[in-house]
Amino acid sequence: MDKKERFTAVAKFLGKYASHQMGCGVHTSRVVRNTKRLSESFDIDVAVSLFQRTLTISVYDHEANRVHSELVEIQHQPILFIHNASLSALSWEALDNHLTLDEVKKKYDEALAAPLLHPLFILILASLANLSFCKLFGGDIVAMIIVFVATASGFYLKQCMTRWHCNNHLTFIASAFTASFIAASSFFLDTTSEIAMATSVLFLIPGVPLVNGVIDIIEGYTLIGVTRLINCALMILCIAVGLGGTLMIFQNSLF
Amino acid sequence: MLLIDGFFAAIAGCGFGAISNPPRRAFLYIAILAAIGHALRTLLMGTFAFDIATASLCAGILIGFTSLPLGxxxxxxxxxxxxxxxxxxxxxKFAYNSIFSMILFVQNINDEIVSAYYMEKFFANFMVTCSVIFLLAVGATFPVFVFPNKAYRMTRHQKK
Structure with a gap:
């Protein structure tokens, strides 16, 4: 492989590496840091320019006074903290052990192939989380059980709609409506119905992008941070629409 | 009381963590952080009469500092x-009240007094929600700026 081909191959791989991290919920400064660390392990100077949907990797060949750039589209996917940890570890491993590009590529594929948590396990844990939320807000045992069932139903619908590649905003509206509609059964029982309603949709709150947005702004990646927060606001608006639908149906039970 | 609070916060932390697909080894540490953070906030608000925003900032800072050795x-x-x-x-609860007030504001738009009441409630709840989320994130991120070298080397294994 001649020098030009090597630079192209490195730029292509770094683009893939950075875009996967951006897509799976890693905050911007970490993506930049990991990518630069990886390029350092190949003794190559690199600059990263990031936007919400695309990123550009520029690899500098100082001897030939040439820059090779790769524009990569960011594929958005579910939040995968397991890849956040493993891809960050990969950059350190490459730097410390002077791995070749082929070795890094092999380890990258292995990291991405690592098994994820079973969807049923996530569903049960998310439902238990919302049940606990209900308890923390002062809900009684009946409200906790209702919230568990409501969350399990809403979350199951969300998993199905995500699998069917439905529009993300539509998924949020439908899941929020389903969860809050089931939680509205608490209006007909002697229980803490307001708390049950309030907690039933909390599993949809986009907590990771919210915190990532704030971190990005604090660390100087204002444009991406604001974009993330605007996306979060849209998602919260979708939750409000779903919840609002239920509140309008059961309005007479509220007063 | 604080133990129960910490226990349920730990379950909630693990549950919401699971949605983000963390490594399996992280669950124990997420539970510990969620428990101590929430228990501290409850203690500050219940015993020392802190407001929710300041108590959340303190809890965020505690979680941020503790996450460094655990990471x-x-x-x-x-x-x-x-x-x-x-x-x-x-x-x-505040987020829910914001949405609830917003719906009632829209429905009572023709009644000036009632709509103004719900508008005020909407902004009050919305401000609390936003400031608490912002302060939680700032509090938890703060230690990373104090100890950047430690924070950036968590995933580094032993050099061969």
Missing amino acids: RISYCPATVLYIPALLPMIPG
Whole structure:
């Protein structure tokens, strides 16, 4: 492989590496840091320019006074903290052990192939989380059980709609409506119905992008941070629409 | 009381963490962080009469500082541990009241007094929700700026 081909191959791989991290919920400064660390392990100077949907990797060949750039589209996917940890570890491993590009590529594929948590396990844990939320807000045992069932139903619908590649905003509206509609059964029982309603949709709150947005702004990646927060606001608006639908149906039970 | 609070916060932290697919080894540490953070906030608000925003900032700082050694032990970036741990402290009740007030404001738009009442309630709840989320994130991120070298090397294994 001649020098030009090597630079192209490195730029292509770094683009893939950075875009996967951006897509799976890693905050911007970490993506930049990991990518630069990886390029350092190949003794190559690199600059990263990031936007919400695309990123550009520029690899500098100082001897030939040439820059090779790769524009990569960011594929958005579910939040995968397991890849956040493993891809960050990969950059350190490459730097410390002077791995070749082929070795890094092999380890990258292995990291991405690592098994994820079973969807049923996530569903049960998310439902238990919302049940606990209900308890923390002062809900009684009946409200906790209702919230568990409501969350399990809403979350199951969300998993199905995500699998069917439905529009993300539509998924949020439908899941929020389903969860809050089931939680509205608490209006007909002697229980803490307001708390049950309030907690039933909390599993949809986009907590990771919210915190990532704030971190990005604090660390100087204002444009991406604001974009993330605007996306979060849209998602919260979708939750409000779903919840609002239920509140309008059961309005007479509220007063 | 604090133990029960911490226990349920730990379950909530693990549950919301699971949605983000963390490494399996991270769950224990997420639970610990969520428990101590939420228990501290409850203690500050209940015993020392702190407001929810200041108490959340203190809890965020505690979670941020504790995530550094725990991240080192688990070889996970601090964000993988502290973001799920912060989620049980998102003020859901205030967020719900904002949405509820917004709907009632729209429905009573023709009645000036009632709509103004719901508008005021909407802004009050919305401001609390936003400020608590912002302060939680700032509090948890603060230690990363104090100890950047430690925070950026969590996933580094032994050099060969």
